[in-house]
Amino acid sequence: MSHILIVDDEVAIRRALEKFLTELGYKVVTAGDGEEGLKLLEKYPIDLALVDLVMPKLDGIRFIRKMKISAPEVIPIVLTGFGTITSAVEAMKAGAYHYLTKPFELDDIAALIQTALDHKNLKKENRLLKKHLHEKYRFDNIVGKSDEMQAVFDLIEKVADTDSTVLIMGDSGTGKELIAKALHFNSARRDKPLVTVNCAAIPEELLESELFGHMKGSFTGAVASTQGRFLSANGGTIFLDEIGDMSPKLQVKLLRVLQERRFEPVGSSQSVEVDVRILAATNQRLEEAVKQGKFREDLYYRLNVIPIHIPSLKNRDGDLPLLLSHFINRFSRQNKKEIMDVTDKAKKLMANYSWPGNVRELENTIERIIILKDKGTIDVADLPEKIRGNAHLAKTQGDFELPEAGISFKNAITNFEKTLILKALEKTGWNKNKAASLLKINRTTLVEKIKKRGLEKTAEK
Numbered sequence: 194m195s196h197i198l199i200v201d202d203e204v205a206i207r208r209a210l211e212k213f214l215t216e217l218g219y220k221v222v223t224a225g226d227g228e229e230g231l232k233l234l235e236k237y238p239i240d241l242a243l244v245d246l247v248m249p250k251l252d253g254i255r256f257i258r259k260m261k262i263s264a265p266e267v268i269p270i271v272l273t274g275f276g277t278i279t280s281a282v283e284a285m286k287a288g289a290y291h292y293l294t295k296p297f298e299l300d301d302i303a304a305l306i307q308t309a310l311d312h313k314n315l316k317k318e319n320r321l322l323k324k325h326l327h328e329k330y331r332f333d334n335i336v337g338k339s340d341e342m343q344a345v346f347d348l349i350e351k352v353a354d355t356d357s358t359v360l361i362m363g364d365s366g367t368g369k370e371l372i373a374k375a376l377h378f379n380s381a382r383r384d385k386p387l388v389t390v391n392c393a394a395i396p397e398e399l400l401e402s403e404l405f406g407h408m409k410g411s412f413t414g415a416v417a418s419t420q421g422r423f424l425s426a427n428g429g430t431i432f433l434d435e436i437g438d439m440s441p442k443l444q445v446k447l448l449r450v451l452q453e454r455r456f457e458p459v460g461s462s463q464s465v466e467v468d469v470r471i472l473a474a475t476n477q478r479l480e481e482a483v484k485q486g487k488f489r490e491d492l493y494y495r496l497n498v499i500p501i502h503i504p505s506l507k508n509r510d511g512d513l514p515l516l517l518s519h520f521i522n523r524f525s526r527q528n529k530k531e532i533m534d535v536t537d538k539a540k541k542l543m544a545n546y547s548w549p550g551n552v553r554e555l556e557n558t559i560e561r562i563i564i565l566k567d568k569g570t571i572d573v574a575d576l577p578e579k580i581r582g583n584a585h586l587a588k589t590q591g592d593f594e595l596p597e598a599g600i601s602f603k604n605a606i607t608n609f610e611k612t613l614i615l616k617a618l619e620k621t622g623w624n625k626n627k628a629a630s631l632l633k634i635n636r637t638t639l640v641e642k643i644k645k646r647g648l649e650k651t652a653e654k
């Protein structure tokens with residue numbers, strides 16, 4: 194329902210307009226002069242104002258000028274008994290949408306108001322639509338305030354709107370695919386396809402034709418020609434996930450695409466040209482794979498034009514609480530439950546947990562808790578055993594309690610050892626010498642333990 198403000202010193206006109214417009218279904222408020230009008234603007238969500246030009250205290254032109262500053266969204270329409278060109282022109286210059294000279298037909302006023310409001314709504318809708326699109330594709334669905342993630346955001350911002358190849362590296366569940374999407378949707382290619390291919394999920398023999406297409410009859414079962422993912426992505430972006438799992442043969446073919454943007458479909462001798470931006474991701478240490486001869490060095494350099502390293506969740510200072518409430522909000526809304534709080538104890542346990550599955554593990558954990566719990570506050574008992582288990586390890590002394598069901602002595606010691614080593618490494622900025630002396634053990638012992646406990650990935654920074 195639209196709100197209309199009438200500002201006119203003539204009582205009869207105010208009354209007549211008020212009655213007429215109210216009957217048409219508008220909410221109407223009236224003022225006898227400009228000053229009173231300004232006060233009403235603060236009180237009501239006014240959409241449109243009918244303004245007389247000659248009034249005591251604050252005249253119509255000055256009123257419109259002030260309104261343009263304090264309430265610029267309101268549409269001013271001028272009513273004047275002194276319909277001289279000069280005052281009308283002045284009113285339009287001050288920002289009036291239109292003017293009518295007295296005496297006027299009520300129907301003319303109604304039509305003008307309707308047009309003006311439609312116009313305004315359209316503009317508002319457009320604005321909302323644009324804002325919505327923008328929000329959807331901005332990266333504020335990627336949560337993170339840690340310095341590490343802020344650096345990643347800066348990098349995304351810099352390289353998104355280029356055609357550069359980007360290699361996204363990070364442990365499993367750190368958000369590689371999310372970042373690939375952010376890159377695509379913040380590029381000029383955003384309205385074109387983003388095609389994702391998981392190189393590890395497709396059997397080696399099929400991956401080639403999946404990527405590059407094949408001609409009919411080129412291999413058993415190839416009953417029709419298919420165009421392949423590279424062509425489907427033409428004009429847009431292709432995201433090659435788990436690139437570290439690509440076979441040597443395909444690595445060669447991919448290298449050529451990277452160099453020349455052309456390839457031959459399986460069974461064809463004619464090459465096809467494509468315009469695609471290539472994004473790749475891996476949770477493997479590609480540099481290691483290169484050293485071991487499993488991944489082509491030339492391909493590695495071609496892919497690694499812009500490397501983005503996503504840190505594991507454990508190494509992002511301050512992100513856990515943020516992600517926690519992000520996921521609680523999301524899954525509560527999805528499951529139509531009231532938004533739950535988390536007890537300090539539960540928060541502490543989660544903070545001490547190592548999250549080997551990173552953000553995905555946190556996301557799944559919260560989803561499960563929200564689904565299982567009806568209301569109340571998320572507490573220690575709601576947490577999965579592996580996180581609760583840490584309760585016994587988080588402290589070296591004090592209120593440690595042996596659970597009724599008992600615990601595995603061996604696992605507890607191993608986990609505690611891991612926690613201690615990680616803590617020491619974190620405290621010393623991953624300096625193994627300093628970490629070893631902090632734990633009062635030899636560097637060699639520490640390095641051995643890091644290796645034995647599979648902590649290299651996190652340790653090597």
Ligand SMILES: Nc1ncnc2c1ncn2[C@@H]1O[C@H](COP(=O)(O)OP(=O)(O)OP(=O)(O)O)[C@@H](O)[C@H]1O
Nearest residue numbers: 334335336364365366367368369370371476552553
């Ligand atoms: N910073 C973040 N903010 C919000 N959600 C995130 C963030 N990082 C990851 N997620 C969510 O966690 C899940 C895992 O992310 P994603 O699939 O992008 O990770 P990945 O690195 O590709 O994992 P994998 O190596 O297992 O393929 C997704 O549901 C994603 O939406």
Ligand SMILES: [Mg+2]
Nearest residue numbers: 366369370434
């Ligand atoms: Mg992924």
